[in-house]
Amino acid sequence: TVLPNSLQARDIAYQMHPYTNARRHERIGPMVIERGEGIHVYDDQGREYIEGMAGLWSVGVGFGEKRLVEAATRQMSKLPYYHTFTHKSHEPSIALAEKLVKITPAGLDHVFFTNSGSEANDTVVKIAWYYNNALGRPNKKKFIARVGGYHGITVASGSLTGIQVNQKGFDLPLPFVRHITTPHFYRFGLPGESEQAFTDRLAKELEDVIAEEGADTIAAFIGEPVTGAGGVVVPPVGYWERVQEICRKNDILVVADEVINGFGRIGTMFASEHFNIRPDMLVLSKQITSSYQPLAAVVFSDAIYQAVADHSETLGTFGHGYTASGHPVATAVGLENLAIIEERGLVQNAATVGAHLQKALRGFANHPLVGEVRGVGLIGAVEIVKDKATKEKFDPPGKVGTYLFERAQEHGLIIRNMQDSIAFCPPMIITEKQVDEVIARFARALEDTQAWIAAGMPAA
Numbered sequence: 001t002v003l004p005n006s007l008q009a010r011d012i013a014y015q016m017h018p019y020t021n022a023r024r025h026e027r028i029g030p031m032v033i034e035r036g037e038g039i040h041v042y043d044d045q046g047r048e049y050i051e052g053m054a055g056l057w058s059v060g061v062g063f064g065e066k067r068l069v070e071a072a073t074r075q076m077s078k079l080p081y082y083h084t085f086t087h088k089s090h091e092p093s094i095a096l097a098e099k100l101v102k103i104t105p106a107g108l109d110h111v112f113f114t115n116s117g118s119e120a121n122d123t124v125v126k127i128a129w130y131y132n133n134a135l136g137r138p139n140k141k142k143f144i145a146r147v148g149g150y151h152g153i154t155v156a157s158g159s160l161t162g163i164q165v166n167q168k169g170f171d172l173p174l175p176f177v178r179h180i181t182t183p184h185f186y187r188f189g190l191p192g193e194s195e196q197a198f199t200d201r202l203a204k205e206l207e208d209v210i211a212e213e214g215a216d217t218i219a220a221f222i223g224e225p226v227t228g229a230g231g232v233v234v235p236p237v238g239y240w241e242r243v244q245e246i247c248r249k250n251d252i253l254v255v256a257d258e259v260i261n262g263f264g265r266i267g268t269m270f271a272s273e274h275f276n277i278r279p280d281m282l283v284l285s286k287q288i289t290s291s292y293q294p295l296a297a298v299v300f301s302d303a304i305y306q307a308v309a310d311h312s313e314t315l316g317t318f319g320h321g322y323t324a325s326g327h328p329v330a331t332a333v334g335l336e337n338l339a340i341i342e343e344r345g346l347v348q349n350a351a352t353v354g355a356h357l358q359k360a361l362r363g364f365a366n367h368p369l370v371g372e373v374r375g376v377g378l379i380g381a382v383e384i385v386k387d388k389a390t391k392e393k394f395d396p397p398g399k400v401g402t403y404l405f406e407r408a409q410e411h412g413l414i415i416r417n418m419q420d421s422i423a424f425c426p427p428m429i430i431t432e433k434q435v436d437e438v439i440a441r442f443a444r445a446l447e448d449t450q451a452w453i454a455a456g457m458p459a460a
């Protein structure tokens, strides 16, 4: 029940929320989160929750990190804002760009800052287009992306995204994008097909699409090394090598979207290292500041930089950028955040505690409602099915997943339902003991859900 004049009632009256069913929101109101500490957040009723999704796949260093507050405060006092347009710069943005070039995979030498992952992917599209214009290839503009990929929600990045909810009703995607099969073996592997044969089939699909469109019309391939919003999909061994080889042969840029994977999430600093990806452009956000400040970056090759720079000479300027590109407070917080990740060994923690999380999640593999458990490091998912043998989902899609994550919330665990795959992505400071508590709370929610299904899924 929503009390009149409560925060809930005012929220319903005045705020329209992203990814929210507006009419349902009017009935049930928001969960109002008031503060956070470590891996926990607290609502306005004082209830404690483990933030098992670290908000939206972020907050690696946890909540209440004083060093980030101090870094922001220092920078706020010294220079709260300045832009980076027309030959202006400031120390925090310079230092963070330098740091990113040093820690990202070899061959990535230049940084362009944006405020969000969506804007970073728009920037990727614009850099790729500008680059091909510079090289005198004005027709080489299409992007290949994957069904189930998530790259943002602006008109361009939302076109790269391959998730129906982000496109239906918005007349997306724009026609410059071709979506191909995502390397989700459990869902899209054929009966009796090996992972190797599945990878071969996907490689053939990529080659066929390139042949059909013409390599001279395709600018880039974009993918998340490990998919996030599409349900935490870990590709088969060799998938990325094959994709890369085909793209190189056809002079197609490879873009790794590590907005979720980057800065240690899967147990290596970047997932590109883990999967042997040598991207031409790398997209970073979220964990770059542990989301204490909005910030994203595109890190790209010197070959791209040189062509774009030459073209800008011709046109007089590189006419792209945001008021807050490289914002001093955001970049200062980013620098401090990366220092904390290094000093506290959080990448190693994601590997070791992540292995514990993966093992514990796989303990649910034999549960009658669980089709598959997936993940690597501190990101994982449990896919809910009606029938383990046929992999059939419950009807309507998402209903059981929604029930399950709401029960988890009642048991003090915030997780996320992505089309009946329940995702886990806790802060990177989490301990094995805390992972066990995540698992215990999830087990209770799964029990409730099983009982509800047995009772015929009555309306809540």
Ligand code: PMP
Binding pocket: 056, 057, 115, 116, 117, 118, 119, 121, 150, 151, 152, 153, 224, 228, 229, 257, 258, 259, 260, 285
């Ligand atoms: N790419 C990926 C892989 C993401 O997960 C997200 C956000 N979830 C984005 C891009 C878009 O980032 P933002 O929400 O900051 O625009």
